[in-house]
Amino acid sequence: MEEQKTIAKDFFLEGKGLQTGKSVKAFFYPEKENEGIIFRRTDLEGGTSVRLKDLSILDTDRRSKIGFGQGNYVETVEHVLAALWGAGIDNIRIELDGSEMPALDGSAVGFLEAIKKSGIRKQSAPREVVEIKEPLWAEDEKSFLGIFPSNAFKVSYLLEYPSPAIGRQFFSSVLDPDLFQKEIAPARTFCLKEEAEALLKQGYGRGADLENTLVMDTDGPMDNTLRFADEPVRHKVLDLIGDLYLLGRPIKARVIAIRSGHRLNLELVRKVMVGLCR
Structure with missing residues (x-):
């Protein structure tokens, strides 16, 4: 126990x-x-x-x-x-x-x-652990996030961005605290250079700078160095782990994500919550 x-x-x-x-x-x-x-x-x-x-x-x-x-x-x-x-x-x-x-x-x-x-x-x-008993998923026209029964917590994430600095990246692993500390926790948030100004106009990213955000230009991050060659997809996995921990307890499941972001992550969390309340 x-x-x-x-x-x-x-x-x-x-x-x-x-x-x-x-x-x-x-x-x-x-x-x-x-x-x-x-x-x-x-x-x-x-x-x-x-x-x-x-x-x-x-x-x-x-x-x-x-x-x-x-x-x-x-x-x-x-x-x-x-x-x-x-x-x-x-x-x-x-x-x-x-x-x-x-x-x-x-x-x-x-x-x-x-x-x-x-x-x-x-x-x-x-410790209470959420065990997934049946498949659950959330999707839209371009993205998918599914969660399936498993004996371990494994995440597979496919990221695709219309930028040569990111392109297509894939990360897949069984997650545990040691791997998280070394391979996921250091991955920083990111945005495309052309997104930055539009986000500011929408009221987002007012605290973002080159110290806390990877601003991705065509050939890589501006005035910064990647911690991992595939740091963007690792950060997406970090976000997914954090969003799933909104359940307030660890989860045992196989998670498959294709271009998923906070909206789909939290739509899936809501579905898991409904199952826990039955």
Whole structure:
């Protein structure tokens, strides 16, 4: 039996939000067993805690946004959730003085390192694992995301971008904490050079810069160096892991993704949630 885990001591991280560009401090606290993952906005008077076990997914455009509406939400949670999955954390409270988690370097590695530095404490309650009993999927004209019964957590992702710097990339592996730390957590968020200006006009990426985002030109990232030859597809896998951890517990399944993004990821999470509530 695998036990639940929390962090051994509290810590905080600070930076600017990737989408809003606003400075934010995020404080991480140990939480009791069976409490789950909790977000709380300290800048909102009377703000309600957002608990993954009873969350509402509000938006999926360019990032994952959760909460209860009326301004009580937290956005861009996928990178920290991926890090929590990689560290095996089940119970934690994250309090932040803004709407968006800090971007750090655009990957999950800063969150993961801080969690491990704080220490990880085992708890007595058994860890709950989501086991997929039947195939579930979400799709549109160009993308597909399916989840199937399996004895392990394996993800296969096909990424295709109309840019010679990205093109077609494929990643497939059984995922475990060691592989995540070495092969997935360091992968940074990215966008195409020609997308950057349009995203700003739409109100996104106000905190993006060349330190936290790979801006892909025709021959590679601008003023930056790839950590992996296929870093973009690895970041897509990172996002998928974080989005699936919105379930608040690890999942045992075979996952196949073709050009999937946050919208399909969270559509599938909703379908899994419906199954858990039956």
